[in-house]
Amino acid sequence: MSEGKKHKAGFVSIVGKPNVGKSTLMNELVGERLSIITSKAQTTRHRIMGIMSSEDYQIVYSDTPGIINPKYELHESMMDFVDNSLNDADVVLFVTDIFETFKEKDALIKLEKTKAPIIVIINKIDQAKQDDVLKKVTYWQEKLNPKVIMPVSALHGFNVPAILDEILNLLPEHEAFYDKEELTDKPMRFFVSEIIREKIFMHYKEEVPYSCEVIVESFKESDDMVKIKATIMVERESQKGIIIGKGGIKLKHVGADSRKELEKFIQKKVFLETHVKVDSDWRKNDKSLKMFGYKND
Numbered sequence: 001m002s003e004g005k006k007h008k009a010g011f012v013s014i015v016g017k018p019n020v021g022k023s024t025l026m027n028e029l030v031g032e033r034l035s036i037i038t039s040k041a042q043t044t045r046h047r048i049m050g051i052m053s054s055e056d057y058q059i060v061y062s063d064t065p066g067i068i069n070p071k072y073e074l075h076e077s078m079m080d081f082v083d084n085s086l087n088d089a090d091v092v093l094f095v096t097d098i099f100e101t102f103k104e105k106d107a108l109i110k111l112e113k114t115k116a117p118i119i120v121i122i123n124k125i126d127q128a129k130q131d132d133v134l135k136k137v138t139y140w141q142e143k144l145n146p147k148v149i150m151p152v153s154a155l156h157g158f159n160v161p162a163i164l165d166e167i168l169n170l171l172p173e174h175e176a177f178y179d180k181e182e183l184t185d186k187p188m189r190f191f192v193s194e195i196i197r198e199k200i201f202m203h204y205k206e207e208v209p210y211s212c213e214v215i216v217e218s219f220k221e222s223d224d225m226v227k228i229k230a231t232i233m234v235e236r237e238s239q240k241g242i243i244i245g246k247g248g249i250k251l252k253h254v255g256a257d258s259r260k261e262l263e264k265f266i267q268k269k270v271f272l273e274t275h276v277k278v279d280s281d282w283r284k285n286d287k288s289l290k291m292f293g294y295k296n297d
Contacts, residue, residue: 009058009174010090012167013116015082017107020097021123025154026050026063029163030183051182057168058176062088082110089116091170093163094146096120098128098136111144117170118146121163126153189216192262196230196274199257200243203250208242211235225269228262232276240276251276 014022030050050061062085086092092114094107111118120140125133133151140149148166152159184191193214200212217229232251234240244251255274262270 005056006173007056007058007175008168008171009060009176010171011060011062011085011088011177012091012093012171013062013064013085013089014093014095015064015086015107015110016095017100020095020100021154022095023063025093025095025121025123025152025160026061028154028157028160029059029061049184051178051184053176053178053180053182057171058178058180059164059167059171060177083113086110086114086116089114090172091167092116092118093167094118094120094144095123096136096140097123098125098132108143118144119163119166119170120144120146120149121154122149122151123154125151126156126158188266189219191265192216192219192228192230195261195265196232196254196258199254199261200232202257203254204242208234208239211239212243221268225271226262226266227271227273229273230275232274233279234276235278235280237278240278243276 014026016022027050030052050063052059052061064082064085092111094111122133122136122140137149137151140146147170150159150163150166152163154160193216196214197212200208200214211234213233215231215233217231218227220227232243234243242250243254245253251274255272258274259270259272262272
């Protein structure tokens with residue numbers, strides 16, 4: 001540790017409505033691709049922790065699901081992840097974007113419950129005029145009176161390094177919570193299922209991706225290869241047919257794209273086997289939600 005400096009450590013929760021760039025921001029902050037990123041809303045379902053460590057500090061970022069009004073048991077569990085992350089937080093990054101139309105009452109209700117200092121991140125400013133940015137800054141100053149408001153472009157990395165300085169100003173003195181070499185609290189299997197799920201979001205439209213979950217049945221690693229068996233769970237037989245496609249062609253495309261991404265992530269050759277099964281109404285079923293890690297026993 002640097003001489004005369006005290007070690008800082010704490011939990012930083014990244015919260016906001018769906019599709020405002022929370023996952024892109026966390027991946028930019030941590031420097032690793034840990035969170036699923038697609039242009040579709042509600043792609044992050046779990047609370048994903050990304051750990052950033054240096055000699056003088058450790059920041060444990062939580063990327064959380066977008067704040068929504070729950071419609072299913074799954075949504076209820078997703079909002080529990082948000083609540084838990086706000087309870088644990090030493091600092092809250094509230095991410096909004098330049099296109100938000102101020103319909104964020106549900107997000108504001110959640111933020112009222114946290115005692116942690118709030119940094120408002122106005123994202124996607126590369127797509128805005130300066131007047132629009134200034135209007136947003138004024139609005140959030142009046143609404144939340146946060147510690148600081150930061151206009152950024154997470155996609156282009158603009159002003160993102162400055163967020164780190166603001167976080168470090170607010171973090172408490174504390175020893176590290178995790179080993180300094182750790183990048184996340186999630187196991188490799190979790191990221192395998194997330195990468196496959198991301199490819200499903202990219203290949204299929206409308207409701208189908210939201211009705212899917214991915215289970216890694218086996219993960220066998222040798223010196224030069226990883227063999228993975230994964231099951232894609234859907235709610236209806238008709239969805240199973242859509243996922244597989246005529247002659248299995250759609251599933252082959254998902255498998256090929258997933259394998260390429262997994263090889264980059266794992267840094268080894270990957271053999272991936274995928275199957276599709278039906279579990280009707282898994283999004284509303286407690287037993288299934290526990291199996292997929294959305295609920296505790």
